[in-house]
Amino acid sequence: MTTDLVIAGFGGQGVLFAGQLLAHAALEADLHTTWYPSYGPEMRGGTANCTVVISDQPIGSPVVARPEAAIVLNLPSLDRYEPLVRPGGLLIVNASLIDRDVRRTDLDVIAIPADDVAAELGSPRLTNMVLLGALLARRPVFTLDHVAKTLEAVLPERHRHLLPANRAALERGAELADAVEVAAATG
Amino acid sequence: MSIELLKGNVAFAEAAVRAGCEAYFGYPITPQTEALEHMARRMPELGRVFVQAESEVAAINMVYGAAAAGVRTMTSSSSPGVSLMMEGLSYMAGSEVPAVLVDVMRGGPGLGNIAPAQGDYLQIVKGGGHGDYKMIVLAPANVQEMIDLTVLAFDLADRYRIVTVLLADGSLGQMMEGATLPPLRPLTERPAWALTGARERDTNLVSSIHLDPEELARFNDHLQAKYAEIEANEVRFEEHRLDDARVGVVAFGTAARVAKTAIAAVRDEGVAAGLLRPISLWPYPEAALRALAERVDALLVVEMNAGQMVEDVRRVVEGRVPVRFFGRTGGIMPMPEEIADAIREVADAAGAGAPEAQPQEVNA
Structure with missing residues (x-):
């Protein structure tokens, strides 16, 4: 069993951290995992993406030409990754920042206004967790409990007070994804 | 020892610390800078030496000096920075001092870019600096090997009084993977040939100059014999x-x-x-x-x-x-x-x- 996905957006949207959290969760579950970031010369801003592979087997390539799933947090990332997701794959879209529809009809598409949901939950920094919750609803590699526990283990002490909000964001994202019917093409 | 999610650059730097590296000299360059950052924090914490040199040329000569003093020492860089070190590496080979160099290769030639590449193979494996010399070159393929081969690199460097290179690339430096770090080893003793101050013993000399041709030829024969021994004993695949x-x-x-x-x-x-x-x-x-x-x-x-x-x-x-x-x-x-x-x-x-x-x- 191998799951691979790309998470992409602007620097600062928690793209790299969301991927790291998945990789940590995979290790905690005794699975193999690789986390591979895009990296550029910029110190802040710019675009960021990471590829996460999770498998019960040792992992060869940490990069994938056509990921099985993608979470896109901004329009440039949708433009880049929409054509690349494997047919029948999963595409999760941050509808707060992306006002165009997904053109492909052979994907399971979940569009969530994740920035707005995060704001409702009290912090714009929860966007990545809302989208991660949606991913886990569709790809239950781990339970939300497992991911929340992993988060507790990896979060520095000074951020521990944010755990309940992060947990709520994961749950809200999962609920919103569950409300979207799986596209017929993928069913 | 537990498995941790580690970035390649941090993994090899911490592995060097655990292997008893007493002095790190370097200059920042993407995609290996996280290693330098890690050392900047860790080495002073342990009372060891960290210097951010003014250039790679300075860094490799600081490594040369520390190695001559008999401490475990290293530098790390990426392709353009490693090119600047070639003179120093040849001098170190000619002086038979042990040290570890990590090259986290990026796209070239010239400034090229900062993405993963393997374009330094010929430079590192065949020489790069002048003269008939060899460096042991180890090529990791995952984060665990970034750790294990760094520890091995220090041991081989000391055993053969040779520069050992960990030849990695931007992907291995930047990616995270589960890996296990070894325990912190005690620091190594200064070897008898090292420049430790000559009180109550004969003087030692660490130098790469042999002006007499016959003497230089004999020294080259000695190097070639050492290289043959390494070829017989240290093949890994x-x-x-x-x-x-x-x-x-x-x-x-x-x-x-x-x-x-x-x-x-x-x-x-x-x-x-x-x-x-x-x-x-x-x-x-x-x-x-x-x-x-x-x-x-x-x-x-x-x-x-x-x-x-x-x-x-x-x-x-x-x-x-x-x-x-x-x-x-x-x-x-x-x-x-x-x-x-x-x-x-x-x-x-x-x-x-x-x-x-x-x-x-x-x-x-």
Whole structure:
């Protein structure tokens, strides 16, 4: 069993951290995992993406030409990754920042206004967790409990007070994804 | 010891700390800077030496000095920075001081870019600096090996009084993977030849100058004898799915791990491919490669450069089987699909492809 996905957006949207959290969760579950970031010369801003592979087997390539799933947090990332997701794959879209529809009809598409949901939950920094919750609803590699526990283990002490909000964001994202019917093409 | 999610650059830096590195000198350059950052924090914490030098030229000469004083020492950099160190490396070879260099290779030539590449193979494996010298070169392919081979690099450097290079690339430096760090080792004793202050003993000299030609020739003979000993004892490689292979892929580092994914894909179609992965690039696994060439139909060399290690493969194989090459330059990592296509082509050309589907009997 191998799951691979790309998470992409602007620097600062928690793209790299969301991927790291998945990789940590995979290790905690005794699975193999690789986390591979895009990296550029910029110190802040710019675009960021990471590829996460999770498998019960040792992992060869940490990069994938056509990921099985993608979470896109901004329009440039949708433009880049929409054509690349494997047919029948999963595409999760941050509808707060992306006002165009997904053109492909052979994907399971979940569009969530994740920035707005995060704001409702009290912090714009929860966007990545809302989208991660949606991913886990569709790809239950781990339970939300497992991911929340992993988060507790990896979060520095000074951020521990944010755990309940992060947990709520994961749950809200999962609920919103569950409300979207799986596209017929993928069913 | 537990498994942790570690970035390659942090993993090798911490492994060096645990192996007893007492002095680190470096200059920041992407994609290896996280190592320097880690050392900047860790070394002073342990009362050890960290210096951010004014340049790579200065850094390698500081390493030379620390090595002459008999402490475990290292530097790390990426391709353009490593080019600046070539003079120092030759002097260190000529002085027989042990040290570790990590080259997290990026796209070249020139400033190139900061993406993963393997274009420093010839420079590092064949020399780069002047004169007849060798460095032991170890090529990790995952974060665990970034750790294990760094520890080994210090041990080999000390054992043979030689510079040992960990030849990694931007992908291995930047990626995170589960890995286990070794315990913190006690610091090593100063060796008897080191410059430790000559009170109550004869003076030691660490130098690479031998003005008398006969004396320099004898010194070269001594170096060559040492290199022959290393060639006899320190060859390391991995064989992966080679038992029944008709096509042998030869690749190191990141190219090798991507090739493993490609090999799994073509094997599902019935193409019997396997991988020989040199871990020591010098000394090169010549006997294993020669033996492989005796039993496969063709070899495919995969590298993230325009064709460098392939020169060694052709040298060793001596025309026994066709040797093909697939490479990507520009800091572009080859995708498993591209390598799989290259394997299929090589297999077809050598008549080692997937068995044709049996013709179906047609009822008239």
